[in-house]
Amino acid sequence: MSFLRSFADGLRALSRKTQAEKEMDEELRGYLDAAVKEKMRSGMSEEQARRAARIEMGSMEAVKEEIRTAGWESAVETVWQDLRYGVRILRKDPGFTLVAVLTLALGIGVNTTIFSVVSSMLLRKPPVDDPDRLVMLLSKAPAATEWGADRRPVSAPDFLDWRAQATAYSGIAAASSVEDTVDFTLSGGTEPERVPGNRISANYFQVLGVAPVLGRAFLPGEEEVGHDHVMVLREDLWKRHFGADPHVLGCAVKLNGENYTVVGIMPDSFRRMWMFPAQLWIPLAFTPAQLGPPARRSRALSVFARLKPGATESAARAELITIATRVAAANSETEKGWSANLMTVQKYAIQESSASAALMFLTAAVGMVLLIACANLANLLLARNSNRQREFAIRTALGAGRFRLARQLLSECLMLSLLGGGLGLLLAVWGLRVLRPAFNWNEYSVLVAEMLSIDRPVLLFTLGVSVAAALVFGLAPAFQISRRDPNVGLKESSRSTTAGREHHRMQNLLVTGQLALSLILLVGAGLFVDSFVEETRLNRGLNSANLLTASVSLSGTAYQDPGRQSTFFQSVLREIESAPQVRSAGVTSDLPYTFPGSANVTFEGRPAAKPDERPSAGYFAVSPGYFAVLQIPLLEGREFTPSDNARSSPVAIVNEAFAQKFFPNQNPLGRHINIENGNESSNSQRWSEIVGVVGNVNEFLGQVAPRPHVFEPFLQRPNGSVNLVVRVTTEPGAFSGSLRRAVWRVDKEQPVTSLRTMDRVVQDAGQGDNVMAELMGGFAGIALLMAAVGIYGLISYLVGRRTHEVGVRMALGARRGEILLLVLRNSMSRVCLGAGIGFVLSLALPRLVSASFEGFYHVHSGWILAVTLLAVILVALASCYVPARRATRVDPMTALRYE
């Protein structure tokens, strides 16, 4: 009731403002008159009485202001007043406004840009129904220390056991896991195409809660062997390959040479399930061999489950672990030490992306940039406030409360900040445009680039950051103003000899902090840039210049025979080498600087290791002359030759890391090993003789410890899915067309994909290290620039304030050099303090960074620290020197007369 009345009164007061003001005047005048009359009655003269009454009342304006602020409507009004006044003030000083808004725009812009990346990488929910209730059921490996030990794929028998026993879910589905994602060759349409696909259980889409845009998902019966030749396409594949023809539904399409009926089309949004990059799906049908006890060892399924309404994540996890323990107890041979784990799909995706560390560093960096920007702003405002002291003093004398003044100042800050935020948003739009093409090192990064946008969360973030920034840089100056004694402000001449100590301490503190922050940022950036330069400069173990690579995967029944595969690639190599610009060409199952398949190795004459501790190595099958093509040095023994073929005795080549790990201080040549690479049945013991040792080549850029690798002759272990490497005499990219045609001259049904130069392969293996180095470097540059501007501004201001003092000193005989030293010494002391603090804090950085990134080089961290410290001090010195020199130019006469 009374709230309503107050509301109505307030509205009335707002609408009849002049009327209310008039009545207030009248009432107060009446009060004064009554007081005078009363005092006259007690014997004062009229003049005395009037004077006494006035003194008792105090400032009439102050009383009025008190009355006005007693109602809520005054708040609305003063905000409006503040805004209008703020606009006037800001327009009066366009130079200040411009510098402030630009500084803020830069600070907020970089934050918005990086937040957009964070948002698209970490905050996007997977494109499924109610994503928070969709969890992944995972195996947990016995060795908990291993990377990703708590999120391993699941074996088929485990999946079936879990599905039969768990009660916390409304549905459980499986898909062949990422490592097992099959590349299918899809015929029909315009060109043969190789696309990634998943085998899925029939209820997969139902559990995910995604409906087809056309047709249907799989039926339960289609999980059975014999009924499983049906397929679902992703919308973009359907559009690309079949021209979005709806009649493709119900048609038989050749997949790996077999007929599959298309039954449904799934929405494009599935692309955002980047951790499961399937473009087509076929049913997951288990053969009896896949369900036997030994199959528990092959953990290759991604298992999705939807929590029942009411079921909690922790309860479901507890239940799952109980089931897994029971299963493990019943199958102790294969499941010893294994357990289970559960996490939401989103959390799984974030861990899988392993970008969190990089994003954390970037976020910290842009946060520091914004803090430095805020420090600059605060310093600008403090300097400006002291020029506005008289204004504030007068306003206080006229009845403005301290709170009111502080609020006025804060609303000016808010306006600056919002302007800066708006401009920062534009900057971010530009920043994203620059950033997008740089995200190109793999499919996932390209997808992230597509998702980068200024959407609602990003807009909210920018607004929030702008407001927060206004509070950060506005509070100190506002607080300072509200504490100042107006009497001093009125009395103090606008150019006093030395200004109050109080706010100089604040300004010094800000500059010190700024310097410390920019030093930390520079050291961080230095580390990233150095690591990137180092890893690109590092001996790659091969000569990547003039090399073109391409991927070919043979499909169709015609190539199921290994002999046929071998002949095919031999013909292709002959075709390629017949081109005049080709120097040599080879074939490998996996390219260098990618992650190869793994093989278990046993050694002749040594006891067999336990199943879970068997030595393993990266596995490659390569053609004769492959090492010569890549110019990987042959350290000992010989290369494979064409006579190492299916009819000759098996041979192998190992890399240096392999030799050092498994044959320390021994000659590996002539030793025999058994290589088991998963493709073959494990029973066949086949001893291969080691005939050569080659140099190490990394699997990713910046790898510190090379992994053991083992190579077999392609002619002895042919493979349908390989990479071609071609060394040409010209620019390698220009050869792409000829390479494609060479393959098609042998068989025009075979798709040729991933045409990349070797340089590009190596660059992609950096997984965005170049982007990281560039971004960090850019942010550190901005930070240093801002800090320099900040110091320059502060010293100029201080020098300006001391013009009079300098004049006096010079009049008394001080020399220019002495004045210069005086100013420099004064400012350099805080510069050194700031740099020193920053230096000490950054001592921890090299270790922090290398702990967060695998294969991070910090060979030069000592140098970087030293050089950065020097650079910061020099830049600061330069920014102090210019205004300090100006001080020495002061003409003593002018300075003294200036008062």
Place this chain on the structure above:
Amino acid sequence: MGGQSSELVQGTLDMLILKTLALEPMHGYGIALRIEQISRGVFRVNPGSLFPAFKRLERAGWIKPEWRPTDNNRRAKYYALTERGRKQLKAETAQWGKQITAIARILEA
């Protein structure tokens, strides 16, 4: 300013105004004067707190303003206690009495 004048106890100004108005409607200076006189000069209320208090009480619906002509052909704003104001005064007085007794007990203990 008399040496013995003292600050009002926090939050009691509203009650004092209501009490003063309980007898008859008065204008601003009259209220201030009455409070000063009855308290024998201990409480002096300055206009800076008096008028905001009027506005507060008016918004709460406890007093009602009314313009009345004065002797010298002007008009003055008089405040009168409303029915709700009377109730409020009663409640506040009772509350105040309780607090005073409690405080006295503590001080005497």
